Amino acid sequence: MTDNARRRSRERLEERERGILDAATKLFATAGFHATSTRKIAAAAGVSEGTVFHYFGSKNELMLGILDRFYNEVLNPRAAEILDTIMDTRGRLRALAMHHVSSLAADNALMMRLLQVYVGVDLEILGQDKQSPLRDLNRSYVGHLDRAVREGVERGDLRNNLETRPLRDLFFGTLEYGLRTHMYRHGTEGLDAYVDALLQPLWEGLSNSDSPATPTELLTERLEKACERLERTSERWEKS
Amino acid sequence: MTDNARRRSRERLEERERGILDAATKLFATAGFHATSTRKIAAAAGVSEGTVFHYFGSKNELMLGILDRFYNEVLNPRAAEILDTIMDTRGRLRALAMHHVSSLAADNALMMRLLQVYVGVDLEILGQDKQSPLRDLNRSYVGHLDRAVREGVERGDLRNNLETRPLRDLFFGTLEYGLRTHMYRHGTEGLDAYVDALLQPLWEGLSNSDSPATPTELLTERLEKACERLERTSERWEKS
Amino acid sequence: MTDNARRRSRERLEERERGILDAATKLFATAGFHATSTRKIAAAAGVSEGTVFHYFGSKNELMLGILDRFYNEVLNPRAAEILDTIMDTRGRLRALAMHHVSSLAADNALMMRLLQVYVGVDLEILGQDKQSPLRDLNRSYVGHLDRAVREGVERGDLRNNLETRPLRDLFFGTLEYGLRTHMYRHGTEGLDAYVDALLQPLWEGLSNSDSPATPTELLTERLEKACERLERTSERWEKS
Amino acid sequence: MTDNARRRSRERLEERERGILDAATKLFATAGFHATSTRKIAAAAGVSEGTVFHYFGSKNELMLGILDRFYNEVLNPRAAEILDTIMDTRGRLRALAMHHVSSLAADNALMMRLLQVYVGVDLEILGQDKQSPLRDLNRSYVGHLDRAVREGVERGDLRNNLETRPLRDLFFGTLEYGLRTHMYRHGTEGLDAYVDALLQPLWEGLSNSDSPATPTELLTERLEKACERLERTSERWEKS
DNA sequence: GATGAATGAGCCTTCATTCAT
DNA sequence: GATGAATGAAGGCTCATTCAT
Structure with missing residues (x-):
């Protein structure tokens, strides 16, 4: 068997395995695990029932x-x-x-x-x-x-x-x-x-909420400082 | 049939229904729905299989x-x-x-x-x-x-x-x-x-978060008050 | 259910059980245990496959x-x-x-x-x-x-x-x-x-082989008789 | 292909055949004919499933x-x-x-x-x-x-x-x-x-039992002869 | 109403065998 | 010659449901 042939063979196997998984996934998802028979899966995957068990020992x-x-x-x-x-x-x-x-x-x-x-x-x-x-x-x-x-x-x-x-x-x-x-x-x-x-x-x-990372936080900080200045200013003004 | 008899009869029916429900609940909970056969339910409830279907029609x-x-x-x-x-x-x-x-x-x-x-x-x-x-x-x-x-x-x-x-x-x-x-x-x-x-x-x-517990809330309060004062001050200035 | 009906019912059950046993016996004997499917047994007994398992839990x-x-x-x-x-x-x-x-x-x-x-x-x-x-x-x-x-x-x-x-x-x-x-x-x-x-x-x-049927037996008999005669003779002699 | 190579090849074949027979014998003997699959035999013999059928055609x-x-x-x-x-x-x-x-x-x-x-x-x-x-x-x-x-x-x-x-x-x-x-x-x-x-x-x-081999037989014979003599003697005596 | 025998479709899985590589 | 993936028929068995009693 040439390397090429071997590769092609392996690819076919994987393709088949994928096909069975795809079919089973769709059926399980559609009808549920118990309501999906292995027969249906095999049919949907286009393989014989035996093949399903060849690839995956059991349901x-x-x-x-x-x-x-x-x-x-x-x-x-x-x-x-x-x-x-x-x-x-x-x-x-x-x-x-x-x-x-x-x-x-x-x-x-x-x-x-x-x-x-x-x-x-x-x-x-x-x-x-x-x-x-x-x-x-x-x-x-x-x-x-x-x-x-x-x-x-x-x-x-x-x-x-x-x-x-x-x-x-x-x-x-x-x-x-x-x-x-x-x-x-x-x-x-x-x-x-x-x-x-x-x-x-x-x-x-x-x-x-302590983190200064979010815009709100940053804004709050600036507001805080602005507030402090405002408060100081207004106090000064009031006193004056 | 006397009223008493009728009542007793009804009670028996309800008791039976309850018994089946109890048995089924326990079995379903323990082993799962699909793994619990109606036969097992009937047996656990102490009734015949037919009776289960009399009361509930289907699983x-x-x-x-x-x-x-x-x-x-x-x-x-x-x-x-x-x-x-x-x-x-x-x-x-x-x-x-x-x-x-x-x-x-x-x-x-x-x-x-x-x-x-x-x-x-x-x-x-x-x-x-x-x-x-x-x-x-x-x-x-x-x-x-x-x-x-x-x-x-x-x-x-x-x-x-x-x-x-x-x-x-x-x-x-x-x-x-x-x-x-x-x-x-x-x-x-x-x-x-x-x-x-x-x-x-x-x-x-x-x-x-209006609750005073969080820092932001406290700050907001202060801002609000500062604002009020500022507003009052600015109003005063505008008037003057 | 009358006693009669109950008896008739029981008889029918036993007859069915016998029928299944008969069919299975014949098939097992003819084709062997492994070569006889439960389906064939059921068919031969004229009952459904489920019935076979109803009577006998397994093959x-x-x-x-x-x-x-x-x-x-x-x-x-x-x-x-x-x-x-x-x-x-x-x-x-x-x-x-x-x-x-x-x-x-x-x-x-x-x-x-x-x-x-x-x-x-x-x-x-x-x-x-x-x-x-x-x-x-x-x-x-x-x-x-x-x-x-x-x-x-x-x-x-x-x-x-x-x-x-x-x-x-x-x-x-x-x-x-x-x-x-x-x-x-x-x-x-x-x-x-x-x-x-x-x-x-x-x-x-x-x-x-002590039994008189075998040659040894016959011999023994003869020996015994001979002995008796000898004994009688010897007794006679002793008296004389 | 040299004669040597041919011989070695034949030996390998026979060795393989022997290996399969050994494996099958052990498995059949251990688990019985029906309970032993050809797959298990192949695995036990270290060959592929196909090979078993190459050598023996069928189970x-x-x-x-x-x-x-x-x-x-x-x-x-x-x-x-x-x-x-x-x-x-x-x-x-x-x-x-x-x-x-x-x-x-x-x-x-x-x-x-x-x-x-x-x-x-x-x-x-x-x-x-x-x-x-x-x-x-x-x-x-x-x-x-x-x-x-x-x-x-x-x-x-x-x-x-x-x-x-x-x-x-x-x-x-x-x-x-x-x-x-x-x-x-x-x-x-x-x-x-x-x-x-x-x-x-x-x-x-x-x-x-005609064989003179066993002691009993020998003894019997002697007894027989002794008996005959006794009988003859006793008869003679009685007549006298 | 209650029973439980009877059903038969359908389940998952196994297996001897084949055949393309 | 050797492989092992693929087959698909067949297997034993389960189960929800029906129905005569």
Whole structure:
């Protein structure tokens, strides 16, 4: 077998694997995990049922494969990129949020259900004590938020009494719940604006009002000083 | 049939219905909806399989029955009571949060999964016409939060730029996500304290900063007074 | 439900169970356990596949059901009867052998394979350490041979140095192996005569040669009589 | 290709074939024919699945290959050797029995199951035309016993009324059944002694009691003669 | 009203076998 | 010759639901 042939062969394999993952993702997202039979997945991917099991030993592993790809190819890379290119804490959180929501909303607009349902239910039961590969993936992804927060606190952008865990829940809980309710009503229409509406009060709760960084703060400072001068002036005047 | 007999008969029916609901709730909560067969439910309830279908028509309706009871007998009554007895906005939110979380956590500590999974997945598909009775139940329950917020704004406890919908997501999204992650790690242990940890930053983001607690507020006050004096002075000068 | 109806109902159930067992027995015997699908069994029994599993939780238990019935309704009762009505040891062994062989040979002439294969293979693996119900059945059945031998020894019909276990192997091993080879060649034709041909040398090896049937026995008789005469003669002489 | 290269190539092929046979034998013996997939065999042999089929065409033929090798390399050669080196009939039977039993018991101590199951079940069905190569192998192997018996009869060691076929069943049936029951209880422990315990009564049933070999016989003869003399004497006396 | 036997479609998975490389 | 990806039929089994009793 020539190198060329081998490469082509490998490409075909990967293409097939991708095809199965795509089909399964779409079907799981559309109809749910339990309502999607392996037969349907095979048919949708244009392969035989046996092939599905050839690539992913079981329906469960197929699901894990989907999530794995999702984390490794979508969630994590962009999250890392965001932290590398944006330094402003507020901007970082906003970008992370947008990324998270839009990623979940892609893929038939319901990829998110996957996580909710599958992770929430089946894995939590089946892999209760063992450290499933999913936990690692999730941990690394969540780490990006943790880092943004940590650095935000260091810079004085965020309050310094924020605990990591509640913060994650605040952030992801709000976003995913909000994504669900919004999409239930309007689909992806106006999703970005809605995320901003969610982030606004969140930011208020997290940001450090002592920080001079924001325009309001700077303005306040100037006002403060101006005020002091005014007060002194007016006092002098009154006395005179 | 005497009235007595009729009453006793009705009571027996209701007792049976309750028994089935109890069994199903526990099983669904423990093993999940799909992993619980109607046979198991019947066995756990001490009735025949046919009887389950006599009372609930289908497994789906049985699930709806569970949720219906949950809203009507657990969630809603206590929420209403909270609003009736607590007037303080902060206290109200806290009580609603505690109530929500502990209700979900009860029933084998996993009733919550029910909602997440079933509502999130199957009903959203089956009842896509958006007319499911569940929507009404949910709307009425969410209404309690809405009311607490509305009145909080009216009293000046909360910012007046808060929109209803994002706020719901902020509140319930954070709580349910937090409940899930917390219970995954520690079960119900320390759940109350954790809810407080979640609420703290949330409150910061929602409450009205007119309160004299924050520096900005104090400054504003001073500015306001300075302004008044300046205005008075300038008026005097103009007159002179 | 009247008593009559209940009885009729029970009868129908038992008839169905019997029907499934019959169909499965015939198919297993004809094609072997692994080559017979539960679908085929259901079809042959005229019921749905689900019904088969309704009665016998699994294919394995169905097999156990067959064997159980075989032991309880065929093998054991007649074996007990044989020991109750025949006292002669040789006759007992012959009757037990005939009964064993013809029972195995009935039921599509291959019921025996069932035991060989299924017991020999699957149960020995699956139920290796647990005392399967099958072991009890088999023990009770084998007990009949044990009793015939024990009593045969007590009466002096059999050698008194016979151990139980090797004897069982000698008896059942020979019969089943012989049954198999004979049926492979001639079917059930001349089976009885063949069993006799098997028993003949077996009996030689087991029976007590003191018995008057054998030359030694005859000799002994003669010796005894001769002795008596000698004794009488010698007595006479002593008196004279 | 040089002769050397060709030879080496052939050796490699044979080594491969042997490897597959070894792996399959062990797996079949351990887990049974049906529970062993060709995939497992290939993996255990360190070759690809396709290769297995290259060498053996089908799983069935692979099994035949195992049995063929077993007869040709294990059973037959040693049986022939036994008859060539041992002349004493009793010793021959004992050696053949030991050889048979220990051969079956080798190979993970369960090779025997192979025969029982596979031969008993599937081949009898698949090769119903009675032309399977297995029959020839088996016939030639059984021939060794036949020869030992024939010559035993000629020498007067065995009764002369023994038929060939029942005798085979007596011999192999007892041994295999006994092997199975013994191994079920004690594994290979004490197997030799048990075979002796099986052979003892068997021998009694087969050996020629006319043979002057045993003490009892000798004594009986003397007694017989003594008896005759006594009888004659006593008769004479009575007449006188 | 209550029962539970009966259903049969459908599920996930396995497997011997084929064939292009 | 050797590979192993691909196949698809078949397997045992489950389950919500129906209906005669």
